[in-house]
Amino acid sequence: MSVTCELAAPFVANSAIDGREVTPLFRSHASTCLRCQARHVAMTKAARELAAMESQTNAAPADLEWRVMSSLEGDLAIPRSWRTPVAVTAALVSMAAALVIWRLRLKAS
Amino acid sequence: MGNQGDSSQVEAGRERELITRAQQGDRAAFAALVRQHQDEVYTLARRLVGDPHLASDVAQEALIRAWRALPKFRGDSRLSTWLYRVTVNTAWTHRERARRHRSASLDEYTQVPAPYGADHPEVAGEILELRGRLRAALDNLPESQRRVVVMKDIYGWSHADIAESMGITVTAAKVRLHRARARLARDLEESA
Numbered sequence: 204m205s206v207t208c209e210l211a212a213p214f215v216a217n218s219a220i221d222g223r224e225v226t227p228l229f230r231s232h233a234s235t236c237l238r239c240q241a242r243h244v245a246m247t248k249a250a251r252e253l254a255a256m257e258s259q260t261n262a263a264p265a266d267l268e269w270r271v272m273s274s275l276e277g278d279l280a281i282p283r284s285w286r287t288p289v290a291v292t293a294a295l296v297s298m299a300a301a302l303v304i305w306r307l308r309l310k311a312s
Numbered sequence: 313m314g315n316q317g318d319s320s321q322v323e324a325g326r327e328r329e330l331i332t333r334a335q336q337g338d339r340a341a342f343a344a345l346v347r348q349h350q351d352e353v354y355t356l357a358r359r360l361v362g363d364p365h366l367a368s369d370v371a372q373e374a375l376i377r378a379w380r381a382l383p384k385f386r387g388d389s390r391l392s393t394w395l396y397r398v399t400v401n402t403a404w405t406h407r408e409r410a411r412r413h414r415s416a417s418l419d420e421y422t423q424v425p426a427p428y429g430a431d432h433p434e435v436a437g438e439i440l441e442l443r444g445r446l447r448a449a450l451d452n453l454p455e456s457q458r459r460v461v462v463m464k465d466i467y468g469w470s471h472a473d474i475a476e477s478m479g480i481t482v483t484a485a486k487v488r489l490h491r492a493r494a495r496l497a498r499d500l501e502e503s504a
Contacts, residue, residue, distance in 0.1 A: 212494065212497065212498070213491070213493070213494030213497070216493050216494055216496070217489075217493050220465060220493055245497075245501070245504075246493075246497055246500075248442060249446055249496070249497075250465060252442055252443055253446065254465065254466065256359075256466045257467055259355070260351040261351065261355045261358055262351055262354075263350040263354035263355075263368075263371060267346075267350050267371060268347055270372050271346055271350075271372055271376060272339070272343055275342075275379055
């Protein structure tokens with residue numbers, strides 16, 4: 204591969220994927236270089252194939268829905284509007300319990 | 313044509329209703345949305361992280377995040393577009409774990425629809441071969457490069473959207489895409 208060809212390669216690939224002409228800097232080289240032309244054709248096909256992938260889906264694992272919904276059990280048990288007050292109350296209760304335990308231990312020692 | 317338009321409007325209306333109910337905490341409505349979109353979410357996750365088991369974890373976490381963020385969804389974009397963003401962000405947080413996993417092997421990509429030109433065996437064979445090399449080349453890209461190619465060249469995101477989702481400038485997103493495509497081209501040539 205010539206130096207020009209090597210320099211042109213990324214630009215040829217990018218222009219092919221974008222469906223544009225090769226950048227003017229390498230246009231004259233690409234118009235005479237069989238390798239660059241072959242690369243342009245190959246990457247045009249690749250771009251078409253990439254775009255086609257959007258509509259191709261893999262089936263999600265059979266247990267995905269179950270995993271998601273069971274992970275949400277905790278979330279779902281509490282109505283959304285109660286979440287913040289419940290979280291704050293839980294934090295306060297935990298702190299109070301920790302304080303009581305600490306005081307009891309202090310007394311015991 | 314008119315019937316198609318009507319049915320898609322009915323579907324969109326039904327989805328909006330499910331979203332509203334799910335936003336109010338309706339579990340069954342959210343489960344229905346999960347069933348509708350889980351294949352798309354999983355497929356995107358798989359393309360972003362490669363490994364099917366990790367993709368399954370990413371899809372699960374993305375859907376859980378979606379549930380938690382659903383009250384903020386205002387319907388400015390389609391739900392699937394919004395879910396794609398959530399999935400991309402989730403995959404990004406799994407990046408480090410993804411690096412420790414091996415990329416999916418080619419064998420795991422055999423369940424794909426027939427290529428266009430399937431009725432012309434010689435063309436179909438060539439396309440299947442290209443498709444296999446393309447998937448291998450995509451898997452071979454570094455995670456950050458693969459991500460821009462997947463978002464731009466498969467899902468058609470704008471440079472600005474890619475930049476925003478990755479927390480980089482538009483110029484940086486363009487440069488990354490340019491490099492990723494160059495590498496993809498090189499890998500494709502080498503595998504030909």
